[in-house]
Amino acid sequence: MSYINKPKFKHPQLQTNDIGLTRRDYEGTLTTLCGGCGHDSISAAIIQASAEMSLEPHRIAKISGIGCSSKIPSYFLSKAHGFNSVHGRMPSVATGANIANKELSYIGISGDGDSASIGLGQFCHIVRRRVNMLYIVANNGTYGLTKGQLSATADLGSRTKSGEESLFDNIDLATLAIELGASFVARSFSGDKKQLVPLIQAGLTHKGFAFIDVVSPCVTFNNTDLSTHGYKNTWENHIVLSEVDFVPMREEITTSYAPGKEKEITLHDGSVIHLHKTGSNYDPMDKENALHHINAYKKQGKIATGLLYINQTTSDLHELQDTVDKPFNSLGCHELCPGDEALGDINNTFR
Amino acid sequence: MKPTNTDDPSYFHKVVDCQWACPAHTPVPEYIRLIAEKRYTDAYMINWHSNVFPGILGRTCDRPCEPACRRGRIEEQPVAICRLKRVAADYKSDIRDRIPxxxxxxxxxxxxxxxxxxxxxxxxxxxxxxxxxxxxxxxxxxxxxxxxxxxxxxxxxxxxxxxxxxxxxxxxxxxxxxxxxxxxxxxxxxxxxxxxxxxxxxLGKWLDLPGHSDAADNIHTGIEWLANVAFEHVTSIGKKVIVLGGGNTAMDCCRTSKRIGGKDVSVVVRSGFDDMKASPWEIEDAIAEDIPILNFHVPKRYIVENGKLVAMEFEKVRKEVDENGRRQLIPTGEEPAIIPCDDVICAIGQExxxxxxxxxxxxxxxxxxxxxxxxxxxxxxxxxxxxxxxxxxxxxxxxxxxxxxxxxxxxxxxxxEGQDINRRPDPLTNLSSQKMGIHQWSYDNDISADFRFAVPHADKEQTLNDINVEVELGFDEQLALNETQRCLNCDVQTVFTDKLCIECDACVDICPTDCITFTQNSEESELRLDMLSPAENTEQDLYVSGTLTTGRIMAKNEDLCLHCGLCAERCPTNAWDMHKYLFNTAKAQDSCQS
Missing domain, CATH: 3.50.50.60 (FAD/NAD(P)-binding domain)
Structure with missing residues (x-):
């Protein structure tokens, strides 16, 4: 919240991308969240990621539910399409939009309340249906908008600002997504854009359901030393399982890494992600191995971050449904209603 | 880099580019804010204490503050600082009861x-x-x-x-x-x-060329001639006038000539237009009065016929830069230029x-x-x-x-007072928070995006016919108020307290000009490239914090900071705060108080 708008002046050497836009052109309206909210850093990371990738804002749809998290689509990409839906129902709207026009890039923004409580069922089904989108949960372990109650992602033993202790085990949306068949699952921290930005870029490029669980501290209600979702705890305890560099398709790959420590994954459009494994025997292509590592770190009170799991072989919703190449929303009257003769042909196949 | 020592009075002073550049270190943003509040007399007195002649300087100053103005680095033109000073003088009330x-x-x-x-x-x-x-x-x-x-x-x-x-x-x-x-x-x-x-x-300098002694009556030195005009010892000049020299005195001479009888007045300079020493605005004003400026003309001789100066001869040259980077003027070999004249004014320097x-x-x-x-x-x-x-x-x-x-x-x-005059008194400084509420500052941080407003001029017909009619009319009140809103309030400093920072990135995300970066510490040259957007202007400092919890540091590029205060507004822990830095040089009255 501020009384003034962000001045339009920008750094004179601010780079323009391949389509002539600067990072500032990917901004939205001025945030109304509390100063220091991790969600603003997620907005900034999305802005940076899409500017660096030279995405066309009008080819992006941003869809959200309800909560502090779900306000943030206002704060980035003001020239993109947007839909602020009902609480916990962002997955339904995103699925519908994706069915209607598969050519847009979809960014779903949700929170721990929106996705792990009221919308948990919706979350499970959109993962299962493998909708081609990037689904980001801004996860702060608290219901900030209703003044700081424990949410379903609050870790066992974590305490709210008022001292209430979480008596239940948390729902880990990342492991849940891996279990349910998501083909790209990552976890990151709003304070660490060096990690978050390439993950967003890889997630946007990945074909299939990409999920990023972003620990995004609530500076007002859940940032005490006794909270496991605060800045201090996250800085101290996030363990990077695999660092990611994203190299867009157009760019020549020039970096080289020590053998064995690095893996190259080519995404469907030709972009490449470089994985630098920091753990000795971590394998993000292996579901069981990934789940094992995440849970092992969790037991030590650590938060596993980075690209947790990736599977390039699964099909997305449209492929599974074998839909036509053309997006549904551009099909004309003749294609949708091909006439009596075509109907007769279809009927004949049942005779 | 070592953490910045903001206790050094010159650190924040340097951030106030205009004040730093001003030889008298006038607190410019402070008086501009007072003008914005229509407190013209208060604004005038700040100037009067600092530079003694606000009304005079508001019209005639060489304005070292303006090329230094940060606004000129984020858009095209600096704030019209000098002409705002004149506004304070124009609209003030009686100040006699405020004089010490x-x-x-x-x-x-x-x-x-x-x-x-x-x-x-x-x-x-x-x-x-x-x-x-x-x-x-x-x-x-x-x-x-x-x-x-x-x-x-x-x-x-x-x-x-x-x-x-x-x-x-x-x-x-x-x-x-x-x-x-x-x-x-x-x-x-x-x-x-x-x-x-x-x-x-x-002492004005002469240009002693062949023909000088024969034409001495019609060859003048700029400063003496201007003084004679000022005291009305000289009230006219020939119809054709050549002014030699490219400084501000030359501009005053040519414009004065135009007003007391000169019809064909031209300024002739040896080197290129770009190398002229005159302030750009003075050159503009001369050109606006239809005075041609001929460059790359080296004067060779005064041409005298029948005991009377009739013309000057010039050699045409071009500029070349030799391997040592020295500028050289090479004759082009063209025919010399002969420019007819009745009088020549040498405005080529003084001693x-x-x-x-x-x-x-x-x-x-x-x-x-x-x-x-x-x-x-x-x-x-x-x-x-x-x-x-x-x-x-x-x-x-x-x-x-x-x-x-x-x-x-x-x-x-x-x-x-019997004191050691080499122990110079410290400047008088004050650094105080401007926070008035969660999102409110004592200063107006919503700066205007307007381009610089031009000062209206009197009608040329009128000014060219009467040497006493002032060309510049000064800003009217509305223009002045609009111009004040362009000032970035660079004296309201971004002050960072590293102990309070939780490294949430709120300041990084909001900063319109990418001034703030959290990164690993390194040498300055490396750090400048490691910024969110590079900090290439090495004349402007980096503000570097001590080591933070994550082992990183905060580095801020002072070069392009808009002083909009959004970093401090978004900061959840007050690690950033906006503090007004008042800096006044010690005057005689402050020098012997210990």
């Missing part, structure tokens, strides 16, 4: 000032309230020095000049005007406790001159006949004799002379 009181009982010390220009008058203004008796010698019958003799009335009306000179003279100066000093020894024999010499650079100072008084001069001075105290090799203004280090400008005057006054006061 001069004690009736004197302190018993008597100071002589030689030359009633800006430097000496500043010394008088600073010393009179402390009880000094001041005697001011001036060759002319009136005070003002170069401000009166060198600046034409169409740029500085006589009323404005006299008003501000009188504020000082009326404080009780013993004026010995019309008295040309021919012997320093005799002045010294009058028994002054200190003598300040502010006699300017009164100081001290034939009246005997060389056996202990006042040393170097081989260029320039006095040997201490650059901080302005003391000569004679402990009671001080120099300031153009007399000290050669021709400069009014605001520099004022700055010299302040410093010399400090020296004189300390010397009279």
């Amino acid at each position: 009181e001069v004690p009736k009982k004197k302190n018993g010390k008597h100071i002589a000032l030689i030359g009633a220009g800006p430097a000496a008058l500043t010394v008088a203004r600073d010393l009179l309230p402390l009880g000094y008796e001041i005697t001011l010698f001036e060759r002319d019958a009136v005070s003002g020095g170069a401000m009166r003799t060198q600046i034409p009335r169409f740029r500085l009306p006589i009323e404005v000049l006299n008003e501000e000179l009188n504020y000082v003279l009326d404080m009780g100066v013993n004026c010995r005007f019309g008295e040309e000093i021919t012997s320093m020894k005799s002045v010294m024999s009058e028994g002054y406790d200190a003598i300040f010499i502010g006699t300017g650079a009164p 100081n001159s001290f034939p009246w100072i005997e060389r056996d008084l202990g006042i040393e001069f170097d081989k260029w006949e320039v006095p040997v001075l201490n650059k901080a105290t302005y003391q000569s090799t004679h402990e009671n004799v001080f120099f300031g203004g153009d007399a000290a280090f050669g021709p400069d400008n009014i605001i520099t002379a004022v700055a010299h005057g302040h410093d010399a006054a400090v020296s004189i006061h300390m010397s009279c």
